[in-house]
Amino acid sequence: MTLKYLLRKEFTQIRRNSFLSRLIVVFPIIIMCAMPWVMNMEVKNIVVDVVDNDRSTQSQRLVHEIEANRYFIFHGQQPTYVAALNNIEHSEADIAVIIPQHYSRDLTLGHMPQVLIAANAVNGTKGSIGSVYLSQIVTANAVPSAAAVQSKVSTLFLYNKHLNFKLFMIPALFAIVMMLMTGFLPTLNIVSEKEAGTIEQINVTPVNRWTFILAKLVPYWIIAFFTITVCLLLAWIVYGITPVGNIALIYLLAMLLALFFSSFGLIISNYSDTMQQAIFVMWFFVVILLLLSGLFTPTRSMPSAAYLTTYINPVSYFIEAMRTVFIRGGSFSSIQHQILALLGIGLFMGGWAVLSYKKNH
Template sequence: MTLKYLLQKEFIQIRRNSFIPRLIIMFPIMVMCVMPWVMNMEVKNIVVDVVDNDRSTESQRLVHEIEANRYFIFHGQQPTYQAALEDIEHSKADIILVIPQNYSRDRTLGRMPQVLIAANAVNGTKGALGSTYLSQVVTAHAQPAVAALQKQASTLYLYNRHLNFKLFMIPALFAIVMMLLTGYLPTLNIVGEKEAGTIEQINVTPVSKWTFILAKLIPYWLIAFFVITVCLLLSWLIYGITPVGNVAFIYLLAMLLSLFFSSFGLIVSNYSDTMQQAIFVMWFFVMILMLLSGLFTPTRSMPPVAYLSTYVNPMSYFIDAMRTVFIRGGGLNSIGHQLLALSVIGLTMGGWAVISYKKNK
């Protein structure tokens, strides 16, 4: 019965707050409507300068093929390589293509012309992929036989046949929404009561620490279920993307991640005296967990020391399992070790949240 009244108190506080109910509703809507469009790792709109030293019909055909390619923005032809390099130095171009003299003659004789591709590699991903795209266009034009041989190798894309980047990012966005809502709100809860002085009224009651902390955690688990439901509906309504696997696994993963973040938020809140202190401590850990989770880049690409952190990073387990269920349709066998890891980490943090709460009578 004590837990029931404490839960009523928590929900009344959330409802009477002028900001939190709006945040719970608007934040997942904004993230799902905006982020899948902007968090796109596909490289497009590569600005190309061309230096045509051959000035033949064949070289101009190559220029027109580059101009018509949807991945490139044709900036124009420059008289010299130095003039094109100045465009790169002034950020007016990303790649330079230098067509050599006798390009048409070498192509007619079956030779591979020595074409120069100079890419601005300040952004390494854009420079590497852009030069690869451009070299494929040049190879297809200069030696069609080689390009035909390359096309004989068929590629089968499993699970994401159309290489839709939104399908890859949307399950990860669930993690961001869960992390911020079920992490920050509990963080500010106990600290807010400390600053308001209402925590002292709880401390003089016979309410146990377990009951008190559980009353703080349960509302945010329910908020997590609401947020996941909103995200799933928006994914279906806006993008036509629905989970391939069992939706029950998605809710189970959401509950385990919310257990970790709500418990972790309460731990930070227990050790903090002011909201400012709690916010900065939480932000420090949130950024580390997010950047080392594999949200944007594969974890296998990390240095070995950084990769070891994924074994204790619940975000990494959640994102991996969510993508497995959402995109690949994996079952319990596929995400069993992620569920076990999230359960162990979540229960550990929950126990720590209870122990760290100092109830002074």
């Protein structure tokens, strides 16, 4: 019965805070409607300068192929390499392609002409991927047999047939929404009661800390279910994307991640004296968990030391399992490892949240 009244108190506080109620509804809507359009890792609009020192029919064909490619913005032909490099240094161009003299003659004799590609590496991703795009065009133009072989190769995309990047990002956005909704809100809960002085009224009651912490956690688990439902509905209504696997597994994963973040938020709240302190500490850990989770880059691409952190990073397990269920249609056995890891980490953090709460604040 004590838990019942404590839960009523928590929901009453949430309901009376009009801003918090609006945030719970509006935040997942904005994230799901805006972020899939802007969080696109595909590199486009690469500004290219071309220096054609050969001025032959074949070199001009290469120039026109670059100009017609949808990934590039053709900035024009420059008279010299120095002029093209000057445009790169002034950020007027991203890449310069220098076609050498005797380009056509070398191709006729069966030689491979040396085409120089100079890229602005300030933006490393744009420079490196843009150089790869251009290298493929140059190679295909110089070696027609390679292009002919490539045209005969048939590629079958099993899980994302249309290479829709939104299908890859939406399951990961669930993690961001869950992280912020079930992480930051509990972080501010106990601290706000400390600053308001209402925590003292709880401290003088016979309510044990297990009941008190559970009453703090349950509302955010319910918020997690509401949030994930909104995200699934928006993914279906706005983008026409639905999970391939069992939707119950998605809710199970959301529950386990909510258990971790709500417990983690309460731990920080227990050790913090002010809301500012709690926010900064939570933000510090959230950024680390997010960047090392594999949300933006594959975890296997990380250095060995950084990759080891994924074994204790619940966000990494969540994203991997969510993509397995959502995109590949994986079953419970496919994500059993991630579920057990999330459950273990969540229970550990939940126990820590209880033990770290002291009624003598």
